[in-house]
Amino acid sequence: MELIAAKKVIIITEALMEQQVLSLLKAQGAEAYTVIRNLTGQGVRGVRSGQCLAGFCENVRIELIVKEEAQAKALMEAVYNKFLAEKYAGIAYLEDVRILHHGKI
Amino acid sequence: MELIAAKKVIIITEALMEQQVLSLLKAQGAEAYTVIRNLTGQGVRGVRSGQCLAGFCENVRIELIVKEEAQAKALMEAVYNKFLAEKYAGIAYLEDVRILHHGKI
Amino acid sequence: MELIAAKKVIIITEALMEQQVLSLLKAQGAEAYTVIRNLTGQGVRGVRSGQCLAGFCENVRIELIVKEEAQAKALMEAVYNKFLAEKYAGIAYLEDVRILHHGKI
Amino acid sequence: MWEMVLAGLFAPPILFFVLGMVSVFVKSDLHIPPAMGTAMVIFLMASIGITGGAAAIESLKADPALIGVIVAIALLAMFLGPFFAFMTGTLFKKFMRTADAWACAGHYGAVSSATVALGVALASEAQAANPAAQIFAGWMPAVYPFMDSSALIAAIVLGRMALINEQGGGEKADIKKVLHLTVFGMGVWVLVTALFIGMLSAVYSPGELSRALLFFDGMFRGIICLFMLEMGLAAAKQIGALKELGKHAVKALLYAFALPQVWGLVGILGAYAIHLAMPGKLFWGDAFVFATLAGGCSFVTAPAAMRANMPEANPSVYLPMAVALTFPFNVLIGMPMWMIVSQILWGAA
Amino acid sequence: MWEMVLAGLFAPPILFFVLGMVSVFVKSDLHIPPAMGTAMVIFLMASIGITGGAAAIESLKADPALIGVIVAIALLAMFLGPFFAFMTGTLFKKFMRTADAWACAGHYGAVSSATVALGVALASEAQAANPAAQIFAGWMPAVYPFMDSSALIAAIVLGRMALINEQGGGEKADIKKVLHLTVFGMGVWVLVTALFIGMLSAVYSPGELSRALLFFDGMFRGIICLFMLEMGLAAAKQIGALKELGKHAVKALLYAFALPQVWGLVGILGAYAIHLAMPGKLFWGDAFVFATLAGGCSFVTAPAAMRANMPEANPSVYLPMAVALTFPFNVLIGMPMWMIVSQILWGAA
Amino acid sequence: MWEMVLAGLFAPPILFFVLGMVSVFVKSDLHIPPAMGTAMVIFLMASIGITGGAAAIESLKADPALIGVIVAIALLAMFLGPFFAFMTGTLFKKFMRTADAWACAGHYGAVSSATVALGVALASEAQAANPAAQIFAGWMPAVYPFMDSSALIAAIVLGRMALINEQGGGEKADIKKVLHLTVFGMGVWVLVTALFIGMLSAVYSPGELSRALLFFDGMFRGIICLFMLEMGLAAAKQIGALKELGKHAVKALLYAFALPQVWGLVGILGAYAIHLAMPGKLFWGDAFVFATLAGGCSFVTAPAAMRANMPEANPSVYLPMAVALTFPFNVLIGMPMWMIVSQILWGAA
Ligand SMILES: Nc1ncnc2c1ncn2[C@@H]1O[C@H](COP(=O)(O)O)[C@@H](O)[C@H]1O
Ligand SMILES: Nc1ncnc2c1ncn2[C@@H]1O[C@H](COP(=O)(O)O)[C@@H](O)[C@H]1O
Ligand SMILES: Nc1ncnc2c1ncn2[C@@H]1O[C@H](COP(=O)(O)O)[C@@H](O)[C@H]1O
Ligand code: NA
Ligand code: NA
């Protein structure tokens, strides 16, 4: 079976923004993703300890595997410009992966 | 201290299949793994929103670090053939990592 | 926008140790991290099934992205020596990532 | 009678169910945490079980011959489960893929614990509102596993045989696992063992039991409201998935509406036959709860059983049919109807 | 009267609140699981709603003219929300960044469901302790959304306009989304719909309702204790974040203490004016609960609305002000005071 | 008497415990969500505390001299904790690794909140079944932290000293942290502070308190059932880990069974001595609950304390011994026996 080189984009941001970030990613053409909720963390925008009411200080992690580096970058930049640049806490990074080919990317 | 190159296999699949996938992986010789539960996501087999009853539409993520690429591939293929090829939603991919050596892989 | 090569350190260890590991990492100069809780797993130190009372058999996953490999290694070694070498279950490994530059690392 | 139907439709649990559905339509962020949902299921099943066990001992003490009726009902349940499954599969395979048809067959043959819980709530309310009459004795949910297991096993065996005929191969059904899943699955297991707890306590520790029952009875009527709220949310969330039914949507919809009504009525008639054979031991509330066993469409055990044993079937067919069509229809139309029919048969209307 | 204040301050819910705060100071590992927190909010709002709905029908049956008072109170709420927001914003922008000032304005104009829940608990206790007198009719929380939505919308519109003046650009407020968030957000939505459930059941299914109310009433007085424990934990955890207020900390602290007291008194006076216009329909418990609507500082809906619509504002300003300053102060000082003032105005002290 | 033992063994909480264990043996998927478990612990401890605080004030009002008995019991607890730890460690180190022996010592010296909760439930039931007699006054669990902290500190200090003798080095025990962990750890902390809440409310706000107690008392007898279900699941899940005990399994098993029985009896005798010295102030239910404090083997605080302070010890030794051996044995054998012995000593059997 064949492993295909691909890029995994990871976005960690405020839990409250999950729906909006996913909407933007879909608008940018992303069709597949995985979400992990209830993360905590710390970054330049303070501690996000999960201890505020209503999930206010929790993070969420969205990961998307895409084939081309260009697309990966486009997704990251879109999210960065709209959300992470100024207004909301979060980071975006990229990893090299190799995925079992079955039409998933 | 020494960092040893290794492969990390990641399998994301239906939460209901966790036990069966782990059994298969163990049967294939895997002795160490980490599981993250309560993931949501979307892929070619539809949205898995975590909103069905009894964890029916949730995903689970299993990761295993193994020394050799061959073993990594074997694990991925076993899971792919038995579960992901046709019947159940899920993906399998691989990453390069370097692990602190202490007999863990 | 620019992607900057960086190192992601991942530490998986006993849930009970979260605060102590984070304290050590901060003492070593780490200022940003993300934590995922409620993991289960298996390793050389037995099954951690999440089935003991009071989170006793659960794992936690801490990830930190840092710029330099040297710093990454230093963090891993500090945690390894103090916690993972003998006393507590856990692993530490490292991945190459590229992060969107915005002063986060 | 019209007033009684209104009283039923505007009872708090039903209104909470509607509230749950509306919440999804208006895109409220209302959600029931999974832990709360599981806690409510455990509580409701334990409560039905322990109350039923205590009631069974009391009824059996008053009339030991009741045991004959219980056995008869259990046998009836064990026959009706596979019968419903077989009929459903036969009807559905005319317009569905074989795997989907037999997966649905299991769902419609098996028992829906939410439907039974609501049935018990309504029957208990009727009993509480009219303490002088004999309406509902409480032991009826004990036959749950007989109907549930037999239905699921029948559907899976028939379904796998049909698939082998069709494709000449495929999985083998693991009957032992299915039986395990249905008997030891959370809901049934808690219900059945709590039933034994109720019976044992009623015999050896009646004082402690009576105090524990104060808690279970008092909580039940409130928890069922919040549980129905969750069911309403779940039902409405699955409505979107109905579009996967595609061109068969109308047929599926009609069957999802009509079949359970018939199965429920068959259940009532069966109970009535036993009532005629051994009079004075079954009441309209019992028949009504038996109808909720027969007419409910499983959406916890059955989906899990089918996902494991009929992976060829598409969950987006059976899940929304069970949760988004049959359950709401049963709650709003089926249950009032079964209640009226039972009352008429027993001359209580 | 001194005794009554003591009885209020040493009532179990207040003491559990204090216990929660102390737990954080002594670094206890006591924590309320989020699922438990959500479950308690759903329960409390459903309970306030269904009880209030039933009470409204009963009161309206006894005196249909009450509807005039209800409408008057709703209109008053709809006016006071934006008024509080405007005043708060105007005061705060003198020493805060524009965005922070208007974000705070929304919080102080909007309604705090925890404050209202505690208010209802205290008013119900007063009523239960003195069943002969008319103290609190239960329907008052129904006007919640009128005050809440209007306040948040006003604050966001005013805030965005101020930011445009200042920076010549920026986001546009999405009024529709804010309205949606406030009306269909978990807390208000459950409260309001449960109110309708209570009303509908009271008319068509009073027997079932009365049995359901036994559960909701009985649980309410206990759940409010555990809920206040959670609030105490949350309040104390935010205290650390207060240092972000920096050199304006003292001013912020003074306002966080004083403003809600005034808003609460304005609420009481408004209710009293309506009482004078239409006497015999509002009681001191009603006025007191209206004060908790007016004086509370939102910390669930408002933060979410502001994070989405005023991202320029710093959550570390408004969250700790609402949770760590105003809420505890309202619980310990404001509510006893509002209670006494209402009693004096209604001649009940 | 045989009947009473049967009534005890077939009481709902015990049967739910058995159900939990059986669920694991039959591989049911029944599980208690962690949030539900934490919620139950908070509720039970708060309930024991607030009820006990109210009872203490009532008893002290009736007889201020009771304070002497309470102090005596607290001092006894503070002495027995370290005594049990020392004895256990000395016995265990003959066949276990030093670190494991002293870790176990801490567990057997410290208090098990689940055991105490069940003890309070049984004593309260006995009191409720026989309201005329004086059986159990409710304040007894207040001495929990005295026994718990002193036992854990003793075990850790003795254990670390033993390890230094053996290996000439290693960690230093952090006594302050251990004290903090045991006093401010969730269970004890909620119990103790709720006790103060109960006392304060009883003095200043008795009306509100009596209504809150209705909730706590009513819920307690039901929640203890579901909590024991969770305990049964936890106990059975640890049985597999017993195989790590290896060739010492039989010895460990015998000690896990026998030691707590003795510690419980020592507790009863201690309480009896105080009773003889200051007659008429302690009753058999108090002695019985003191036995559950003495005989229980901690499995929440102690494991956490030992993992942090004796990392050399193997959790797969102490966890299964406490949870899978001692707890079930105490529930099924120890508690009935302690109850009978207390009754005999107080002449109530
Ligand atoms: N260097 C980093 N390594 C790991 N996680 C990070 C890092 N920087 C930020 N994060 C995560 O991203 C969230 C938001 O980051 P920030 O916007 O920098 O406050 C933090 O709460 C962390 O969960
Ligand atoms: N390209 C992708 N990137 C990230 N996650 C994916 C991707 N494709 C699939 N997944 C995850 O795998 C699950 C099953 O995928 P599928 O079988 O394609 O429906 C999805 O629900 C996602 O959680
Ligand atoms: N090779 C591996 N791959 C993935 N996870 C591992 C691996 N080894 C250890 N772990 C994780 O680290 C935890 C502690 O490992 P250990 O100290 O080896 O028992 C395990 O429970 C797993 O969650
Ligand atoms: Na059925
Ligand atoms: Na306000």
Ligand code: NA
């Ligand atoms: Na002990």
